[in-house]
Amino acid sequence: MTFLDLGLEPELQSSIDKLGFTTPTPIQVQCFEPGTSGRSLVGISQTGTGKTLAFLLPILNNIYKQKIDTPYSLILAPTRELCVQISEELQRLSKNSPIRIATIYGGEGYNRQEKELSQNPHFIVATPGRLIDFMKQKRIPAQSIQTLVLDEADRMFDMGFIRDIRYVMKQIPKDAQIMLFTATMSYYILRLINDFMNDPVHIQIDTDRVEVEKIQQSLYHLSIDEKTPYLVNLIRSVPNIKAIVFTNSRHRVQEIAKTLCHYGIAATGLSSLLDQKKRIHLLKSFKLGKYSVLVATDVASRGLDIDDITHVYNFDLPQDAESYVHRIGRTARAGKEGIAVSFCSELDYDCLPRIELLISHKIPVEVVNADLLVLPEPSPVTLPVEDRVIQKKQRQQSKKSHKQKFQADKTQPSHSKQGNHNKSKNNNRNQNQNRQSRSEYQRNRHSQTSRNQNRHRHNRTQPVKKPTLWQRILGFFKRKPTP
Secondary structure, three states: OOHHHHOOOHHHHHHHHHHOOOOOOHHHHHHHHHHHOOOOEEEEOOOOOOHHHHHHHHHHHHHHHHOOOOOOEEEEOOOHHHHHHHHHHHHHHOOOOOOOEEEEOOOOOOHHHHHHHHOOOOEEEEOHHHHHHHHHOOOOOHHHOOEEEEOOHHHHHHOOOHHHHHHHHHHOOOOOEEEEEEOOOOHHHHHHHHHHOOOOEEEEOOOOOOOHHHEEEEEEEOOHHHHHHHHHHHHHOOOOOOEEEEOOOHHHHHHHHHHHHHOOOOEEEEOOOOOHHHHHHHHHHHHOOOOOEEEEOOOOOOOOOOOOOOEEEEOOOOOOHHHHHHHHOOOOHHHOOEEEEEEEOOOOHHHHHHHHHHHOOOOOEOOOOHHHHOOOOOOOOOOOHHHHHHHHHHHHHHHHHHHHHHHHHHHOOOOOOHHHHHHHHHHHHHHHHHHOOHHHHHHHHHHHHHHHHHHHHHOOOOOOOOOOHHHHHHHHHHOOOOO
C-alpha cells in the first residue's frame, strides 16, 4: 500500500511526494480512516513506528478538505524537544500552504509564543505546564478546538502531568475528537479513556517486538574502567557513523562527549543541565551532520526523531527494561536496519535479566577484543566556537550541580522518629566527628568525652544511690591529710 491509496488531498499528497515518502507504516494506515472521519482513537505502539505522521496526516487532510481557518488542533507532548520536532514535521508537511503553527513550552520567554497565538493558529503544539498558563490567561480559545492529540501519554503520566491533562481535557468541547498514543497501557490511561473518550477505536501494533527484529543487538561484559576505551575504539572503527550514546547519569554526558572529541570523534552532549535554546541548538547541529555522535540521558531517549541513526550505544544499561526498547528504537526507524551495542559492568548486571525478559530473547554476548581496551593516540576535534562555549558552560554547570549536591548531603541533618531520637543524636555526632580533621579531633577529644559522660549520666534510668553512714565514716578516715 502507498500514500496514493489513502486518498490524500492534493496539497498534502504533493508535500508527501516532495519529502520522498512512499509507503505508510501500519499505524499510519490504520489511523487514517478513523482520524479523517472524526472518531476518537487509542494507538498503542512503540516509538519508531511513525506515530507523528499517524495523527498529522488525517488532521491536515481535514483542514485542507474543509478549508478550516480557525484554531483546530491541540497537540500535547511530554517534552520541549518533542514539541519542536512535531512543529518541524508540520512545517515540512505544509511548506507550500498557509498553515499556522504555535509552539508552546516552558523554559523560554512568552513574547514569541504570545505572538504565534495571536495569529489564530491552526495547530497548537504544547507541553502541559505552559499550555495551562495560557489557558488561565484566556489566551487560548479552548472551545474552538476540534481535535486533541495526546502524544506519548504514558510518558506524560510518568512525568506527573495526570492532573494537567485532565484539566486540559475538561476545557475543550465534549464532542471533540481525541487521539491518544501510548507505548504502554496503564490504569491511569484506561481511566482517562473511560472518563473523556466516546467509543474510541483501539489500534495496537505489536508493542513487544516492534522493530526489534531489525536491530542487530550485541552485549559486551566490561568493567567500569574498560567502557570508555572500548566505546572510543568501536566508534572509530565505523566509517560515516551517526550514533547516539546513552548513559544513566547527566553528569557523565559531558565527560563522555569530551573524551570522544579528544580522540577524534565529533561528539556533543544533550542533558537537562542546558537551557532550552542551547539544547535545541545542539540537537539541530547533530541533525545537520556537524556531529557524528550525540551523548544523551533517558530524558532524550523518548521523543527524539532523528533520521539515519546507524548505531545506538548503551554506555550504561537502563534501570527500566522498557527504556532499553525506547533507546534502541532510535535506530532502525521506518523499516531500516540498525545496530545496538550495550556495555554491561558489575553495576549493570541486575538490569540485564529484566531487559531480556521484556524482549523475549537473550542479547548475544560478544567476545571482548583486548586490543580495543587501550585508548588510541589523541587527535582532538576542533568544534565550532559557539558549541565549545555551550559545552564548557554545561561542564561548569555539571560541576556546580555536583558541588551543591555534596554540600547538601554534608549539611543535611538525618531525620528519625521520636523513639530513636537519642540514637539519631549519636549518629549525627559521630558523622560530624568523622568529618573533622585529625588535629581538630584531638583538640576536641576531651570536651567530647565530657559531653558523652554528662549525656550518659543524664540518661540513666536508675537513681544514684547515696552512700550509707558507715561508708561516709570510712571515707573520712581514708582521706589523706592536707599538708
